[in-house]
Amino acid sequence: MSKRDFLSVTDLSRHEIDDLLELSARAKGKRPGQVLAGKTLGLLFFEPSLRTRVSFEVAMVQLGGHCINLSRDDLYELEPQEQAIMDGAAEEHVKDAARTLSRYVDALGIRAASRTGSWDKDRQELLVRSYAKHASVPVINLETCVEHPCQAIADLLTMRENLISLKGRKLTLTWCTHPEPKPLGATHSVLTLAAMMGMDVTLAHPLGFEVDDAVMQKSKAMASESGGSVRVINDPIEAAKGAEVIYARSWASIRHWEDGERQAMIKRSLQHWRVDSTLMGTTKNAFLMQPLPVRRNVVATDEVLDGPRSLIYEQAANRTHVQKALLMQLLK
Amino acid sequence: MSKRDFLSVTDLSRHEIDDLLELSARAKGKRPGQVLAGKTLGLLFFEPSLRTRVSFEVAMVQLGGHCINLSRDDLYELEPQEQAIMDGAAEEHVKDAARTLSRYVDALGIRAASRTGSWDKDRQELLVRSYAKHASVPVINLETCVEHPCQAIADLLTMRENLISLKGRKLTLTWCTHPEPKPLGATHSVLTLAAMMGMDVTLAHPLGFEVDDAVMQKSKAMASESGGSVRVINDPIEAAKGAEVIYARSWASIRHWEDGERQAMIKRSLQHWRVDSTLMGTTKNAFLMQPLPVRRNVVATDEVLDGPRSLIYEQAANRTHVQKALLMQLLK
């Protein structure tokens, strides 16, 4: 029996996503018991994490299982290239780490979302894909530069709880200014998943902050199949008009991926790309969503983040519940 | 129902402390069973920890619960100021971290005891107080510059076990030389708690090492209510005379809080402020207490630390038991 990984939202069919959301809703309402007793999930973090780390550990505990956490400092430097002559800094090949861990744990989750080279290189998700290739247990993407599927599934559950139905509903996914160049994972996964569910998605960003072309094409294809739509607007206020959900998120410019200074310079003229009550006022009384952490009063104002339409903590809380459902499906 | 935090020894009434000690003694004698099954405690350490970290994790395990440990490296840099425009280094606001974690775990423990600014600033315990304000689950102070209540409760249990009754008993809490400027948390919490229990407390320290004025006033007020007393003596041998417990601890000078070099210079003339057999010889066959870690042969000599009246490991061991009692009360 072949193992299932969860590296991308498109690893699941539309039908499987519906099932996962149903299961998540049930796992939220009532504790499913010790269904993963004796099972272990290994979590590998190559960057800091609060929500992902804690929500997965709590999910395993609630199901009777156990998490083993490994951070960059615990681990040897890893070589992801096949056939490498390993006389450099890397002490261990991903192949060996993946095969070894597969003998110890029942599933692996990996976060590796830092910029490490060109966009053409980073979009290959080399570390996570290499783990998935060599591990004999399911591998879960805990965020790369390209996808953050667990966040997007939790966001979908949150929208479903608040909008009730998703088809034909208006989601504006808007770029926001931010002091740091952030990975595109959450943006891509939410875009694709909303398109897959038949939502009318408006992607708003300044010129030069286009998302990955392949992800855009895939999302448009999914929208046309599901009866949804995807459009791009380069003005934040225009994009917000009539929205039922504003999803605020910053991401780095792919064009200037390797040039952090250039990114910072460009952003200085983009301070107005933030979510505040003026922008929210142009929407159709939209909910505000944002995948934490958030730079308050930069990405969005305290007023809207702490306002009655904010769902930011619901999104975070739903991480536990969708991950319980995911783990039950992957480890059953 | 409002949540209870445990940030200061004065968060508990005298009656509640008596109850906690009773429960601790029972939890020490016999394992209370899986009373916290399915409960999780999140521990956040912004400084190293051995006893606090391990004793809390063991306490949760013995009660059937689970600890999730987060250290500085796991976490995003946090912003504690309200209304901050977060365009600096801090990636996440304490408000958001506290509210998010409250959706995942059943209680939070936080250690943040480093000097970060002036004494007037550090005595506000900004990080821990901000977590407590925004979290909807109980928050436990695992040591700040101002208080270390879990240590003090464990010390109280240790004194109670060895002195049998505490009222009217003579405790000398004595400053000791140390290469590093240490926080005042343990000193303050032990002083206040001993006064609350009606002990006759002698605080011994060189001139310039006065404790926080508000803490001193509060302790004196508690002593007069409980029938105990608090006095200050600036000579170590004089202060030790007739003591039934010598409690050795170093702390930084509040006057020179921001000036580490000045602190080191002053201490060079204070090498005689250490606990040795000569000092112990002037006491009424006193027990020796000290909250580990200890700089051996600087703070106190091997001879007295390893001697028959030393209670240092009993203090450490009692951490587990008082924390089991505390967790049972906070999470019941």
Place this chain on the structure above:
Amino acid sequence: MSKRDFLSVTDLSRHEIDDLLELSARAKGKRPGQVLAGKTLGLLFFEPSLRTRVSFEVAMVQLGGHCINLSRDDLYELEPQEQAIMDGAAEEHVKDAARTLSRYVDALGIRAASRTGSWDKDRQELLVRSYAKHASVPVINLETCVEHPCQAIADLLTMRENLISLKGRKLTLTWCTHPEPKPLGATHSVLTLAAMMGMDVTLAHPLGFEVDDAVMQKSKAMASESGGSVRVINDPIEAAKGAEVIYARSWASIRHWEDGERQAMIKRSLQHWRVDSTLMGTTKNAFLMQPLPVRRNVVATDEVLDGPRSLIYEQAANRTHVQKALLMQLLK
């Protein structure tokens, strides 16, 4: 009742090793149940670890117990010298850490395998031996410069599973080139244990890479008692002839222990000391063993590491099973 430590393979008698292997084989076939429920194992890592860390945690989980993991960053700097005047960098004495932890956990595992001084100093295993001396609970060596007994026991189980009987079987333990100077722990423990089991051991290394003299003498004495043999050959191909197991491992030169540059320079002329299909072709269809991590295409080629006679992942997997057996014996 005195506690048992596991610091060296020679802490166990031949009879006890046979028992441990039997128990390991049974613990591998079938989960032994919650025999360590309520027990905690403290793991202290002063260097990175993947296999040791995860295999011990999984072992405890499978037995119903719990691991508490502490890494260098969690801990205070430790003083191992007796009677030290602790006015330097070390914040805590090993004595106090060991005695404190003994009040919290049921056993301790410690990895401290870095070069810290001269070979004469490092071969004393000061940190681990000091923990063992002062702890009142069993201490397990998780790798020092001198021994890596858990690795060697797992390797022994792997050989036993594949060779069926060990007495009189031909093991060639061969030095390999490596960019870093590695500790001798695995080499020493495997050499001694194979000699103890009556294997015919060929130790292959370039001149200047002799193992510790005391370990060699002890291994020869054990071989003569068990009917095995130990010989040294300074040519990799000659040493491999007729071998039934090739065990590849690099280690630093004891002669130049403190001189990393000299080590690197010497190795430049030793590139041919690696395991490839030519070398394997001179053996008696030998199994290939190597204690991960491995520098692929430096220590050994992909071809042999991924070939049908490679046991590298079996060795890693067996860590869990021998450690379950060990923990059951130490903590029963």
